[in-house]
Amino acid sequence: MGKVKFNSPLVEMEGDEMARVLWQWVRDQLVLPFVDVELKRFDLSIENRERTDDRVTLEAAQAARAHGVSLKCSTITPDRARQQEFGLSRLYPSPNGTVRNVLDGTIFREPVICPNVPRLVPHWSKPVVIARHAFGEQYRAKEIVVEGRGTVKLVFEPTDGGEAVTQTVHEFNGGGVALGLFNTDESIRGFARACLNFGLQRGYPVYFSHKGTVLKQYDGRFKDIFSEVFGEFADAYREAGLVYEPRLIDDMVAFSLKSSGGYLWACKNYDGDVQSDYMAQGYGSAGLMTSLLMSPDGRCIETETAHGTAVRHYRQYQRGEATSSNPLATIYAWSRALWHRARLDGTPDGMAFAETLERTCIDLVEAGTMTRDLASLMGARHPFVSAQVFVQRAAAELKSRLG
Template sequence: MVKIKVAHPVVELDGDEMARIIWRFIKEQLVLPYLDVELEYFDLGIEHRDATRDQVTADAAQAIRKHGAGVVCPTITPDEARVAEFGLRARYRPPHATLRDVIGGGVFREPVVLGGLPGQGRGRPGPVVVGRPAAGRRGVTALRAPGPGTLTLTFTPEAGGGDPVELEVCAFEGPGAASARCRTDASVRDFARASFRYALTRRHPVRLTADDTGPTKYDGRFRDLFREVFDAEFAADFAAAGLTCEHRPAEELVASALRGEGGFLWVCRDDGGDLRAEAVVQGSGQAGPVTSVLVSADGRTLAARPAHGTVTRHYRRHQQGRATSTNPVASVHAWTRALAHRAALDGTPEVTGFARALEEVCAETVEGGQMTADLARLVSADHPWLTTEQFLETLDTGLQKKMAAR
């Protein structure tokens, strides 16, 4: 079989534990046999991150920004126990936090729709995609008030920028706690552009939530900037595509999702989007694998990853020589989303077709009743399931048949 040529590199960020084991199989059995692709590889396993004092993460982020397409394996975010376990020299921040700082834009979490599962299947509304800002939140600061006193918020302009502004926040009558947050206009505009471009690509209307009962100078500014960017830069494209952009109360969108409605991009103004995403996905009958893509404001750069961790519990079983049933579908879709974006940048429909074919194999396999234990439990308590290796081998067989028939 002649391999399909990928015109430009894809940046690969390797990870840890069970996710790393699955990652290697996907790359070696489901990608490289079919694609002639240059992978610019970075090992983000925790030992190598420690050996480089995490310089490897910064280098990887810059490589993704340079080439425009990256695929990211889940990595360990060390807590104090992990620092002790690996003898780390520091408690490193999550790699995706570094990627967000470098690439900016927005993060979009999207359930993988698989037939054969309760609440999913062909013909149902599309998934609820949840977006949140990638970067730009600065100066998140907290304090403990030891006793009575007054908390103030002060803004001191640079020279020539006017007089300082001081506001009283709280008069503490006793001990307490407080936090302050801020976000730049530029970061909100970047998030808006990333959101609208992603919505156009996925053909989803946009639903924006900002708290109308909260601080109007914070939430209101967020909403106003979104509307400003939409009206000036995207309204015509949305109209041509038959898509809309609306502001909706959060409780209304939650109710819509729980009723089974979908097929829209839910834009959240802050980091609570991660929690809201999980609640909606689980509660609206869309339980299953979830992908997460980081998209730059100009839409050129995309980094895709599965929206789960390194699956430590399964890795411990694997280390003991025991069988596991770890779901690889989100990791497969991280590869397909990165490859499809690479194809869109390069104008290579053959690569797009391959990515689509691999996603179809995943869906057809699950629809045919072959799945890992986590998905089987969604069907029934006694539904049969495959081990990690059996499921991956089934995907491999299905892909071979599909590609041979093309």
Template sequence: MTKIKMTTPIVEMDGDEMTRILWKMIKDNLLEPFIELNTEYYDLGLEHRNETDDQVTVDSANATKKYKVAVKCATITPNGARMKEYHLKEMWKSPNGTIRAILDGTVFRTPIVVKGIEPCVRNWKKPITIARHAYGDVYKGSELKIPNAGKVELVYTAKDGSETRELVHEFEGSGIVQGMHNVDQSIESFARSCFNYALDLKQDLWFATKDTISKKYDHTFKDIFQDIFDAEYQEKFKEAGITYFYTLIDDAVARVMKSEGGYIW
């Protein structure tokens, strides 16, 4: 049997523990007998990430930008126990978070529908694809433990030295605080990824946030999505016979429970 030749390499990101064994079995039994594999290999096992000060994760992401496609195995994001178990130099960040930040990526998760395995919600007949922004937010969040009473503020310092301040909380005792960020450029990329994916699949696109509570952060997402849709995608969606609509997350959940599926959320 003639093997299929790969003209362009794909990035191969090996992982941790059992996933290394499973990935080798997949290659040995399902891929290599039929394909002349052409991969650029990166070992994202926790020991090697530690040896390279996590540079291997950055290198694998940059290689993915070059070749446009990668296969990544599951990896460990270490906690305190893993620090001791693997004798780590530091508690390295999530490899997924690092890679997504470099790729400015969007995560699409679509369940596999298997005959004979019924969904928990009986009226779901088609997959519901969840689209998630993969830049900033908690993956790049800054956190502080507040030891005792005091004031926490958000401070923006412009290049001219002027400051804008927003009170987060007046603490009367101990607590915690987290700061998150995003950038318009990445949100615009997320929006276009979602619109293009919907057009590729010929499926409706739902977008839901809590902009009634998050009047600046979530509302910015809502506004950018709507502006891009109106300017670039409205006619394309009409021609494809699909729809885009925005609703509050509360309403979206209610709609999802009553739907048959078959859309991107």
């Protein structure tokens, strides 16, 4: 069996803990034995981020932009406890935020539906795609701890020397905290255009969730720009029998629980982070959620594992115990990156390999080979396998199919 040849490189970003272990198993057993692809590797482990003062994250993001297709493993964003655990010199920002800010664009998270796996929300029979704006918000916020009495102000100083605009945020009589968020019209417009294009291509209605009743100017700006951009798509949506609607996020959450799926939910950055995790559990597992970031022009694509680093499973792994972490999200990060690389390069054999890899893994699950998270949905006595065994069986079946 000859390897499938890819003409251009992938930018690979390794992560932390059990997610990193799964990443290496998938790469070394399900990808590299079958494909010939150059990997531009970057180690985004928390230890290497400390060694490089986080320069490695920016370098990885710049490489992702230069080469067009990248994929990223889950990484640690340290809090105070993890700072102490790893002896970090500072609290490093989210690597996801750094990479996404360089690439800009929108993250599309979509569940993998295994027909035989019961869903926690049984009537979710069709996918819900969470479109998450990937710029600004909490991931580029400025925050301060207020130590005593004083005033926090929001100030805009025009570059052209015009009159500054100042608003008092709060007059503190004692300690507290303050936070500054921002976004740009250009990025919001790219977000809206990406969502509306995606909805049209997939035949999905699009809903943008906001809190415009409270953040009248901030969320109101998002709402206005979405409405403006939708003007470019209105005729095409009407012909396709599709709709676009802005909805209060409270109403959208209630609607999502009652619906059967089959729509795109456009969320602001942090809202999308939360809602995609909630959706993943509703469909069965965080291991069943795919994640794809696309730049506004569609040139740059980054696939990710949408779950965390699985620290509890990593502790078991360190003790030499078999773990049953679900590797499907990791497998799909690789398969979707390979598929897009092949699509951009015009190599159909690469696209076919990526599709075969995905089909092989879904067929295994449908045949009853699954990790603990999925087996528990089937019933208390349903057998399950370790993550390592699942990857090994998938590799054997893939070899047989490609033989």
